[in-house]
Amino acid sequence: MEQLTSSGKITVSWHxxxxxxxxxxxxxxxxxxxxxxxEEGPSRVLIVIDAxxxxxxxxxxxxxxxxxxxxxxxxxxxxxxxxxxGGEQAKQDHVVFDQVVxxxxxxxxxxxxxxxxxxxxxxxxxxxxxxxxxxxxxxLVRLPSTTLSQADAxxxxxxxxNAFGAKNLIGTFAPPWAVxxxxxxxxxLDDVFWxxxxxxxxxxxxxxxxxxxxxxxxxxxxxxxxxxxxxxxIVTATANLHVNxxxxxxxxxxxxxxxxxxxxxWSAHQLEQMTGTRLSHGDAVGIGLLIDLQYAALELGASSxxxxxxxxxxxxxxxxxxxxxMTDEDRLLEGIERFREHLGGKLxxxxxxxxxxxxxIDQMDAHAVRQALRLVRSRGQERSLRAG
Amino acid sequence: MEQLTSSGKITVSWHxxxxxxxxxxxxxxxxxxxxxxxEEGPSRVLIVIDAxxxxxxxxxxxxxxxxxxxxxxxxxxxxxxxxxxGGEQAKQDHVVFDQVVxxxxxxxxxxxxxxxxxxxxxxxxxxxxxxxxxxxxxxLVRLPSTTLSQADAxxxxxxxxNAFGAKNLIGTFAPPWAVxxxxxxxxxLDDVFWxxxxxxxxxxxxxxxxxxxxxxxxxxxxxxxxxxxxxxxIVTATANLHVNxxxxxxxxxxxxxxxxxxxxxWSAHQLEQMTGTRLSHGDAVGIGLLIDLQYAALELGASSxxxxxxxxxxxxxxxxxxxxxMTDEDRLLEGIERFREHLGGKLxxxxxxxxxxxxxIDQMDAHAVRQALRLVRSRGQERSLRAG
Numbered sequence: 001m002e003q004l005t006s007s008g009k010i011t012v013s014w015h016x017x018x019x020x021x022x023x024x025x026x027x028x029x030x031x032x033x034x035x036x037x038x039e040e041g042p043s044r045v046l047i048v049i050d051a052x053x054x055x056x057x058x059x060x061x062x063x064x065x066x067x068x069x070x071x072x073x074x075x076x077x078x079x080x081x082x083x084x085x086g087g088e089q090a091k092q093d094h095v096v097f098d099q100v101v102x103x104x105x106x107x108x109x110x111x112x113x114x115x116x117x118x119x120x121x122x123x124x125x126x127x128x129x130x131x132x133x134x135x136x137x138x139x140l141v142r143l144p145s146t147t148l149s150q151a152d153a154x155x156x157x158x159x160x161x162n163a164f165g166a167k168n169l170i171g172t173f174a175p176p177w178a179v180x181x182x183x184x185x186x187x188x189l190d191d192v193f194w195x196x197x198x199x200x201x202x203x204x205x206x207x208x209x210x211x212x213x214x215x216x217x218x219x220x221x222x223x224x225x226x227x228x229x230x231x232x233x234i235v236t237a238t239a240n241l242h243v244n245x246x247x248x249x250x251x252x253x254x255x256x257x258x259x260x261x262x263x264x265x266w267s268a269h270q271l272e273q274m275t276g277t278r279l280s281h282g283d284a285v286g287i288g289l290l291i292d293l294q295y296a297a298l299e300l301g302a303s304s305x306x307x308x309x310x311x312x313x314x315x316x317x318x319x320x321x322x323x324x325x326m327t328d329e330d331r332l333l334e335g336i337e338r339f340r341e342h343l344g345g346k347l348x349x350x351x352x353x354x355x356x357x358x359x360x361i362d363q364m365d366a367h368a369v370r371q372a373l374r375l376v377r378s379r380g381q382e383r384s385l386r387a388g
Numbered sequence: 389m390e391q392l393t394s395s396g397k398i399t400v401s402w403h404x405x406x407x408x409x410x411x412x413x414x415x416x417x418x419x420x421x422x423x424x425x426x427e428e429g430p431s432r433v434l435i436v437i438d439a440x441x442x443x444x445x446x447x448x449x450x451x452x453x454x455x456x457x458x459x460x461x462x463x464x465x466x467x468x469x470x471x472x473x474g475g476e477q478a479k480q481d482h483v484v485f486d487q488v489v490x491x492x493x494x495x496x497x498x499x500x501x502x503x504x505x506x507x508x509x510x511x512x513x514x515x516x517x518x519x520x521x522x523x524x525x526x527x528l529v530r531l532p533s534t535t536l537s538q539a540d541a542x543x544x545x546x547x548x549x550n551a552f553g554a555k556n557l558i559g560t561f562a563p564p565w566a567v568x569x570x571x572x573x574x575x576x577l578d579d580v581f582w583x584x585x586x587x588x589x590x591x592x593x594x595x596x597x598x599x600x601x602x603x604x605x606x607x608x609x610x611x612x613x614x615x616x617x618x619x620x621x622i623v624t625a626t627a628n629l630h631v632n633x634x635x636x637x638x639x640x641x642x643x644x645x646x647x648x649x650x651x652x653x654w655s656a657h658q659l660e661q662m663t664g665t666r667l668s669h670g671d672a673v674g675i676g677l678l679i680d681l682q683y684a685a686l687e688l689g690a691s692s693x694x695x696x697x698x699x700x701x702x703x704x705x706x707x708x709x710x711x712x713x714m715t716d717e718d719r720l721l722e723g724i725e726r727f728r729e730h731l732g733g734k735l736x737x738x739x740x741x742x743x744x745x746x747x748x749i750d751q752m753d754a755h756a757v758r759q760a761l762r763l764v765r766s767r768g769q770e771r772s773l774r775a776g
Contacts, residue, residue, distance in 0.1 A: 003407060003409065004406070004407050005407060005408045005624050006406040006543075006632070007405045007406065008403075008636070009402070009404070010401065010402045010545065010563050010635060010640045011400070011401045011640075012401075012561075012641050013398065014397070016394075016395065016396050016397070018393050018394040018395065019391060020393045021391065101552070101558060102552050105554050110730070110731070110733055111642075111731070112732035112733050112734075129521075132560065133521070134557060135557065135559075135730070135732075136548065136561055155394075157398065163489060163493075164490050164493045169489065169493055169522060169523065170489060171521060171524045172520065172525070173524055175398050236393050239393065240393060240394040243395075246396075246398065247396030247398060248396070252399075254499075341496060342498070344499040344523075345428070345500050346500075
């Protein structure tokens with residue numbers, strides 16, 4: 001009955017660029033400016049800054065404006081920086097999204113103009129959705145301001161906000177114009193956010209690069225002493241592995257089901273939800289890794305030594321290795337179902353069995369998960385007692 | 389100062405499919421069902437129907453549900469059809485968008501599930517944005533229900549809603565999973581919507597296919613007599629030219645500036661705005677074509693005969709060939725500036741000088757535009773007097 005009248009392949013390409021630097025807006029050289037300059041002259045730029053970062057580094061606003069004034073050949077600010085809520089609040093509803101879309105409209109930002117977004121992962125998620133949808137897409141330059149966002153979300157091609165009580169219910173895949181990882185944004189972070197990216201680094205090391213895992217283990221005291229060079233090395237290595245996965249993984253927009261970088265995340269997301277985000281994402285991921293590794297030790301042949309090694313590493317970096325929320329096993333197990341729904345019907349969980357060696361499973365045995373939860377929790381408690 | 393740490397090309401491909409049929413949901417064959425069936429079994433489907441269409445064809449809801457019940461191997465309805473506002477109201481704010489996103493969440497529609505949207509262009513735009521952003525993209529099957537949407541927006545890769553008083557301020561580029569042009573949705577349209585797609589057909593004929601223009605001219609009496617075969621032929625030819633432009637035009641997501649299918653649209657959009665959309669999009673495009681053709685006759689060597697030929701064709705199809713809003717020349721001319729802003733900085737307007745022959749200009753002479761407006765208006769008035 002039906003006839004195909006027209007058909008064809010639509011192919012679109014983007015260039016994904018991640019740069020690193022120090023003091024981005026005090027640089028004399030033209031490298032950063034050249035991101036914005038076009039053949040036709042300077043580009044209009046809407047600057048958006050995370051309120052948390054603005055409070056921690058109050059000189060940043062002036063530095064950005066000063067840098068812009070020094071590069072009139074490349075950039076034209078569309079007005080003073082727009083300061084928006086940071087942290088999970090930024091994506092809790094559409095307030096930040098609306099503020100940015102409205103500014104795009106009022107300040108005459110067009111599809112060839114830029115949004116320069118400086119802030120943490122949640123703020124970049126909300127601003128990124130606005131950039132991806134205002135005029136069907138304005139160019140976005142991200143400066144992630146936390147170790148977690150520099151290592152992970154800030155270099156990703158995703159954005160999103162929460163809606164109707166569901167995390168990241170509204171979002172898009174949209175490659176940024178460029179990402180600039182500026183290490184000088186990091187020293188003002190508190191301890192939780194300073195270590196925040198390191199559990200993702202451990203995760204990516206476990207999945208893809210055993211040398212990164214070793215590098216983290218050898219850097220623990222430097223990292224705990226706030227050595228910026230050490231942090232920059234680990235953040236850069238982690239970010240590069242993420243970018244490589246996006247660029248070479250064959251499915252940058254996750255059109256198929258597998259999402260092999262989500263190791264440890266079904267429980268991390270659920271723990272965040274259960275604790276009302278009192279547990280930071282970085283801390284939750286650390287615990288999530290231990291749960292999945294312990295499961296892999298029980299069911300898939302991973303060694304107990306690996307579980308202990310990772311627990312030692314995380315603990316030495318200041319991460320909690322268990323959470324009281326783990327006692328509510330029933331509710332935590334709902335995270336598996338939620339994750340399945342999020343993926344779309346079929347479950348696909350990546351499990352690490354040795355550093356650098358992973359496999360995908362399509363179901364988890366509930367009994368073994370409960371056992372893993374108890375083991376992780378009792379060892380975490382012992383560790384706390386010893387440390388205490 | 390800055391160092392590129394990581395970089396790569398992200399390439400994503402989609403298959404763009406347009407099918408035509410009659411009585412889509414009464415078909416016995418498996419062709420439509422096969423769009424939904426996967427190796428793992430049937431897919432969950434959220435059905436969304438335009439309230440205007442639902443009122444005109446009240447049996448449609450039951451037909452869709454009945455069809456689904458007959459194809460359990462392919463589809464699982466997620467509940468009864470969601471009926472949403474149609475017409476420009478659908479995209480005036482985020483009400484329809486929110487309804488669809490909420491239904492996606494409540495009915496457990498995932499990234500491998502489908503939204504089956506049946507309605508006019510504006511409703512498809514709003515539902516399309518919801519489909520493109522809920523869970524960062526749910527598969528969308530569109531059944532456009534007007535001649536305009538079957539010929540144009542319904543087969544496009546765009547969606548959008550209005551915000552802060554700006555048309556299409558929020559939207560994305562998102563190829564649909566499939567588009568099904570079902571001619572049996574068209575006979576219940578009123579005269580304005582029945583002819584609605586024909587001015588776009590005339591436009592595409594002028595730009596790309598002189599034979600289509602001739603086909604329309606030779607079909608006027610059939611079209612005026614509501615001959616469905618004649619309409620389907622013209623809609624199909626127009627839709628195919630649109631799809632071909634998207635697939636082969638080299639810039640499906642309009643990342644560069646040129647948008648060569650926007651001929652006649654700077655004034656059409658402005659006239660719609662000025663008349664509070666009392667002028668339909670189809671009617672506004674007809675007048676917009678005459679304004680740009682007249683300008684091309686004054687400035688770019690197009691013939692007066694072509695202007696008259698197109699005016700005759702449009703008039704014989706029932707289109708108005710002028711509007712009283714054209715007397716407010718200052719305000720109408722603001723449409724050029726708005727169009728420039730929409731494109732991003734640099735103006736690029738496609739002008740037709742002969743059927744099948746177009747050129748791009750980067751500015752319009754205001755004096756000549758005013759002259760064109762007066763000529764189109766006075767000829768339109770003469771024509772009305774003769775007809776009256």
